[in-house]
Amino acid sequence: MSSESSSSRIPEAVLARAPKVLLHDHLDGGLRPGTVAELAEQTGYQALPATDPVALGRWFRDAADSGSLVSYLETFAHTCGVMQTEEALVRVAAEAVEDLAADGVVYAEVRYAPELFVERGLSLDAVVEAVQAGFEEGERRVAAAGGRIRVGTLLCAMRQHARALEIAGLAVRYRDAGVVGFDIAGPEDGFPPTRNLDAFEFLRTNNAHFTIHAGEAFGLASIWEAIQHCGAERLGHGVRIVDDIKTDSDGTVHLGRLAAYVRDRRIPLEICPTSNVQTGAARSIGEHPIGLLARLRFRVTVNTDNRLMSGCSMTSEFAALAEAFGFGLADLEWFTINAMKSAFLDFDQRLDIINTVIKPGYAALR
Numbered sequence: 001m002s003s004e005s006s007s008s009r010i011p012e013a014v015l016a017r018a019p020k021v022l023l024h025d026h027l028d029g030g031l032r033p034g035t036v037a038e039l040a041e042q043t044g045y046q047a048l049p050a051t052d053p054v055a056l057g058r059w060f061r062d063a064a065d066s067g068s069l070v071s072y073l074e075t076f077a078h079t080c081g082v083m084q085t086e087e088a089l090v091r092v093a094a095e096a097v098e099d100l101a102a103d104g105v106v107y108a109e110v111r112y113a114p115e116l117f118v119e120r121g122l123s124l125d126a127v128v129e130a131v132q133a134g135f136e137e138g139e140r141r142v143a144a145a146g147g148r149i150r151v152g153t154l155l156c157a158m159r160q161h162a163r164a165l166e167i168a169g170l171a172v173r174y175r176d177a178g179v180v181g182f183d184i185a186g187p188e189d190g191f192p193p194t195r196n197l198d199a200f201e202f203l204r205t206n207n208a209h210f211t212i213h214a215g216e217a218f219g220l221a222s223i224w225e226a227i228q229h230c231g232a233e234r235l236g237h238g239v240r241i242v243d244d245i246k247t248d249s250d251g252t253v254h255l256g257r258l259a260a261y262v263r264d265r266r267i268p269l270e271i272c273p274t275s276n277v278q279t280g281a282a283r284s285i286g287e288h289p290i291g292l293l294a295r296l297r298f299r300v301t302v303n304t305d306n307r308l309m310s311g312c313s314m315t316s317e318f319a320a321l322a323e324a325f326g327f328g329l330a331d332l333e334w335f336t337i338n339a340m341k342s343a344f345l346d347f348d349q350r351l352d353i354i355n356t357v358i359k360p361g362y363a364a365l366r
């Protein structure tokens with residue numbers, strides 16, 4: 001990594017101010033605990049495990065800290081449970097934008113699965129329009145407070161349901177209204193990405209962008225299918241690519257064909273360190289494959305995944321990685337530029353954010 005890397009600690013205030021780009025953040029994984037409690041009260045959702053915001057925040061973190069993706073995902077019943085009205089969706093989306101801006105995020109792609117918010121009769125279109133209204137409201141509030149953030153939306157289909165083609169159609173219909181791409185999420189083991197080939201073919205035919213959660217709870221076969229059969233432009237997590245990298249006792253590194261392909265083609269890895277520790281995809285932050293992958297110059301990006309379930313922010317993920325691997329500001333800028341280059345935003349706009357926000361932002365911190 002960069003020659004500027006050092007183990008000297010970067011002050012938290014500097015990390016907080018550093019411009020950040022977030023490509024992998026779930027709307028239903030990022031609610032404020034107090035908002036979950038208030039929405040439960042307002043919408044008559046009665047299954048919350050706690051109502052005190054502090055206790056509730058702790059419950060989400062502890063329950064998600066399960067060592068398995070499937071149990072981790074069970075916690076989303078409670079956030080989705082309170083997100084079944086337009087008002088709730090607008091509020092959650094607006095607050096997400098405010099929280100990300102406060103965390104120093106200048107560009108974010110926030111994702112969610114519209115099919116999870118139709119339990120009380122909302123149509124898929126109504127869900128998308130409410131969330132977009134919330135994002136726009138959040139952007140207005142941030143701008144009014146003198147901040148700056150741009151948010152794009154990714155629509156997810158759930159792998160265990162059979163609605164991917166329908167959701168891909170929704171993503172394409174709302175492409176000029178803030179939706180910048182598509183993803184599949186949910187349990188990976190037993191639900192390979194090729195189950196949704198029709199959706200990916202539809203998206204490619206329409207020149208639309210998509211990423212796929214792959215290489216988190218299942219290994220190389222999932223990554224290979226996502227890239228070579230489905231045509232994913234980015235990998236959600238993708239950390240299991242290390243299974244295709246061997247290191248000799250003398251330190252020589254050998255990349256298998258798939259790992260070499262991912263690196264050669266500069267396929268972005270949306271890495272979410274704390275989430276990976278919680279689901280068992282990595283043993284600890286210190287042993288997380290991001291250290292090796294960054295050293296080998298894969299196109300690594302740093303992400304939160306679920307700020308509520310992981311009790312994290314971009315600032316705390318940067319801090320944990322800087323502490324564990326000695327990353328310096330130059331490395332954090334590299335992750336940020338990697339992410340901005342990999343965004344599903346028009347090229348000229350990506351370039352503009354890199355040149356007018358990210359580079360000057362890091363220069364000002366030195």
Ligand SMILES: O=c1[nH]cnc2c1ncn2[C@H]1C[C@H](O)[C@@H](CO)O1
Binds near residue numbers: 113185213305
């Ligand atoms: O890390 C993840 N892997 C797979 N699915 C996930 C992850 N984090 C959240 N999800 C699921 C739960 C949400 O309800 C859904 C859409 O945001 O995506």
Ligand SMILES: [Zn+2]
Binds near residue numbers: 305
């Ligand atoms: Zn995710």
